[in-house]
Amino acid sequence: MQHPLLQRHVGIMKNLGRDGMSTDESDHEELGTNVVARTRATRFYVLAPAWRRAEVGEFLDAIDTVSFVMRRSSGKKSGSFLRTRIHSNSRPRYSKRKAFIPGLPLNTYRPSWIDGRTDLDLVVCPTPAPYDFSHDPRLLESVARYRI
Numbered sequence: 258m259q260h261p262l263l264q265r266h267v268g269i270m271k272n273l274g275r276d277g278m279s280t281d282e283s284d285h286e287e288l289g290t291n292v293v294a295r296t297r298a299t300r301f302y303v304l305a306p307a308w309r310r311a312e313v314g315e316f317l318d319a320i321d322t323v324s325f326v327m328r329r330s331s332g333k334k335s336g337s338f339l340r341t342r343i344h345s346n347s348r349p350r351y352s353k354r355k356a357f358i359p360g361l362p363l364n365t366y367r368p369s370w371i372d373g374r375t376d377l378d379l380v381v382c383p384t385p386a387p388y389d390f391s392h393d394p395r396l397l398e399s400v401a402r403y404r405i
Contacts, residue, residue, distance in 0.1 A: 260323050260400070262393045269388055270320075273365075276356045279305045279314060307351040308358075308370045316390040319397075326400045357381070362388040 282302050305314050363371070363383040374381055 259327060260396065262396045262399065263320060263323065266316075266320070269361075269390075272361060273313075273317075273358060276354070277306065277309065277313075277358050277361075278317065279303050279309075280352050280354075282350070302350055304350050304352040306354065306357065308366055310365060310367045311349065312390055313365055316392070319392055323396060323400050360384065362386060364388060364390075 282304055303314070305311070358365075359380060360382050361384065363385055364387040366381070366383060371377065371381070371383070377383070
């Protein structure tokens with residue numbers, strides 16, 4: 258998170274850690290049975306943690322985009338680049354991982370996941386103060402100036 262306008266989010270990113278991030282699932286299994294799938298690039302479907310609110314995913318996607326643009330414009334070749342990931346808003350896909358991050362702000366958790374918890378105060382321990390998952394409007398404007 259090298260962009261100066263992202264520095265205020267360093268704390269929440271550390272708290273989310275690896276278990277707070279989404280994973281993806283490719284359509285690789287379709288290659289054997291679907292002729293059309295063999296003629297296009299592999300698709301990767303986003304699998305969000307079942308406990309995480311959708312708005313947090315959108316917040317993280319913006320950070321990924323900014324990081325990608327900054328890395329590409331710097332000329333660095335190491336590491337993997339973003340791949341096309343498909344989000345399904347009508348029927349979201351969730352990771353099968355049971356792990357969740359306790360102690361995050363309440364607005365980090367998906368309301369339906371929170372509603373089903375009987376151990377909210379003992380195990381989940383959300384902080385009541387909401388986190389502001391918005392980005393500074395100047396962020397995307399500043400990234401648009403980079404050449405990739």
